Amino acid sequence: MKTGKTIGMMAGMILAWSVYYTVSKLMVDATGSAYAAGFLLRSFALVFLTVQLLADGSFRRLLRQGRATGLLLLIGCFGFLLDLFANLGYAGGSLSTGTALLKTDVLMVNLVTVLVLGKRLYAADWLGTGVMLLGVLLVLGVDFSGLRFSPTDLFFLASAACVTANAFLIKRAQTQYRAETDMISYYNNFVVLALFAACTLARGDLKGLDTGGLPGFWPLAALGGLAQTLIYFFYYRNLKAHEVWVVKLWLLLMPVVSCGIGVVFLREELTAMKLIGVAVVLLGAGIILLRGKPHREKTALQEENL
Numbered sequence: 001m002k003t004g005k006t007i008g009m010m011a012g013m014i015l016a017w018s019v020y021y022t023v024s025k026l027m028v029d030a031t032g033s034a035y036a037a038g039f040l041l042r043s044f045a046l047v048f049l050t051v052q053l054l055a056d057g058s059f060r061r062l063l064r065q066g067r068a069t070g071l072l073l074l075i076g077c078f079g080f081l082l083d084l085f086a087n088l089g090y091a092g093g094s095l096s097t098g099t100a101l102l103k104t105d106v107l108m109v110n111l112v113t114v115l116v117l118g119k120r121l122y123a124a125d126w127l128g129t130g131v132m133l134l135g136v137l138l139v140l141g142v143d144f145s146g147l148r149f150s151p152t153d154l155f156f157l158a159s160a161a162c163v164t165a166n167a168f169l170i171k172r173a174q175t176q177y178r179a180e181t182d183m184i185s186y187y188n189n190f191v192v193l194a195l196f197a198a199c200t201l202a203r204g205d206l207k208g209l210d211t212g213g214l215p216g217f218w219p220l221a222a223l224g225g226l227a228q229t230l231i232y233f234f235y236y237r238n239l240k241a242h243e244v245w246v247v248k249l250w251l252l253l254m255p256v257v258s259c260g261i262g263v264v265f266l267r268e269e270l271t272a273m274k275l276i277g278v279a280v281v282l283l284g285a286g287i288i289l290l291r292g293k294p295h296r297e298k299t300a301l302q303e304e305n306l
Contacts, residue, residue, distance in 0.1 A: 009241070010250045013234035016227050018257040022266070023224035030214035033205035034087050035196055042193035044225020045232075049186050052229070062186060068177035071169065072184055076191020078166040083192075084199075085159035092152030099140050101156035103133055106248050108164040113245045121245070124291030132252045132284030138277025139255045167244045174240045181240060185232035249288065256281055 020041075027037035053059040065072060089098050106129060113119050137144075173179040200206055211217035238247045256278050262268035 006241070009234055009238055010247075012230065013238055013247075014250065014254050014257050016230035016234055017251065017254050018261055020224055020227035020231055021254075021258060022261050023220055023227060026214060026220060027217075027224060030211060030217060031205070031209060033200070033203070034083070035200040035203060036205040036209065038083060039193065039196040039200045039206075040221045041224040041228055042189055042196055044222050045189050045228040046193055046225075048226055048229040049182075049189055049232070053182060053186065056182075058180070058182060061180070062183065065179065065183060065187075068173055068179040068183075069187075071173050071177060072179065072187035073191055075166060075169050075173065075184060076188045077195075078162045078169065079188050079192045080195040082159045082162035082166065085155045085162060089152055089155035089159065092150065092155070097148060097153055098156045099142050100137055101153060102160055102163075103136060104157065105160040105163040106133060106245075106252060108160060109167065109245045109248045112164060112168060113243065119243070122291055124287055125245075128284045128286075128288035128291065129249065130284070131287060132249065132281050135277045135280030135282075135284060136252050136255050138280060139259050139274050140277075141271075141273065167239060167248070170236060171239050171244055174236075181236040182232075184236055185229075189228070189232065249285070252281060253285070 024037060024041060027041060028034050031037050031040075050059070053062070086098070086102060089101075110121060110126065110129060114121055170184060173184055174181065214220065235247070238250070259268075259270070259274055259278070263270045
């Protein structure tokens with residue numbers, strides 16, 4: 001039962017994130033501004049989050065977070081910075097290079113887990129992670145021959161570092177400060193929305209906003225806001241229940257789901273390379289899952305001998 005719940009929670013997280021990125025791409029293309037798109041999506045997410053807190057009677061607790069308040073605001077700042085740095089990287093670098101570097105957050109999480117938290121990862125964990133990461137890049141269509149590095153590519157690494165830091169900060173807020181998952185979600189979204197609003201207004205991206213090029217623009221914006229809300233729901237609860245590196249590995253399956261959404265709904269081409277990438281991702285996941293069995297049996301045997 002516990003395994004079924006875990007799979008359901010992880011699957012919900014992956015699906016929500018895949019829908020969000022699909023809608024976000026459509027919104028950015030329609031508005032011509034990543035800031036305006038981010039502002040609109042986070043605005044709808046705020047509406048859904050507010051309704052959620054009012055429905056379960058926890059809205060009044062928003063201003064009663066005590067010592068955790070500063071950490072919750074910091075989580076929101078990192079949430080904005082990871083988007084900002086990625087946008088700055090894409091503005092001065094290549095798509096292929098950026099896509100590859102942004103995925104290094106998985107390796108960063110593994111390093112923090114081992115070097116900072118002092119926890120053990122087995123060789124199969126590293127091998128499986130590397131194989132899955134290679135498969136993800138193939139699914140995303142990264143042109144390895146076209147990878148070129150420039151100083152602005154450091155923004156991609158900064159974005160990946162912010163993603164990594166944010167995951168551990170969320171975990172700390174949950175474990176050390178006992179912050180409620182929905183409170184973390186609301187603070188995060190509110191801070192990111194406020195910063196997106198400031199940047200959007202400063203750039204004037206909302207002036208003459210043309211939504212006619214995308215049919216069903218506002219329903220799509222609402223869908224994106226709902227997907228963002230569901231990301232908060234599933235991702236934060238998964239971080240509370242599992243190690244950060246485990247959740248990040250599950251997220252490597254997200255491009256596979258996004259690829260399926262693109263083929264079915266956006267009429268994207270399913271190439272042989274993408275199919276190979278899907279197979280490689282699943283191979284990497286299989287390596288990690290098979291690794292777990294003998295170590296679980298060894299642990300059980302040790303406990304029996306005690």
